[in-house]
Amino acid sequence: VGSIARPSWQGAVREIGPDHALVGTNVPYAAAHQFGATIHREASPTTVRLRKWKGRIEFAKAKHKRVRVVDTIRKAHTVTIPARPFIGVSPKDIEDMLGTITRHLQEALKP
Known part of the structure; x- marks a missing residue:
């Protein structure tokens, strides 16, 4: 059994780089949930x-x-199965990431 929420993330995170993370799942019905x-x-x-x-x-x-x-x-x-996306970046996620980046930059630029 695998999903994106596995504690070990084995089978969920496919690739990590300095500026990206490629995430997926090995659950066979995941595409039907993501795309409908x-x-x-x-x-x-x-x-x-x-x-x-x-x-x-x-x-x-x-x-x-x-x-x-x-x-x-x-x-x-x-x-018909409606799309119920569970992988992706929402506008709230982007807002949170920009807030984190802004805080780190402000800390780094403090005298």
Whole structure:
């Protein structure tokens, strides 16, 4: 399991230089979160396990004993995942960086 928040940063920071840091992640679904995605699923055969519970029919877990197994066709459908960027520099980040640089320059230029 990897992410940008790993304590060791192994797999997150790809390259560090005097004026840059290249950051990424090894999580396979990261691009869908960063940029958004549209996933098209074709119709396909599937088997579902159903049980009756309190007068309702619901999906049954493997541990449930009295189930009805039904072969069915899963309908074709599309899922749209909106972009939720987690890598990048926001206007607030730039403001914070400029503040830090300004403070360091003011300290360095003090008589």
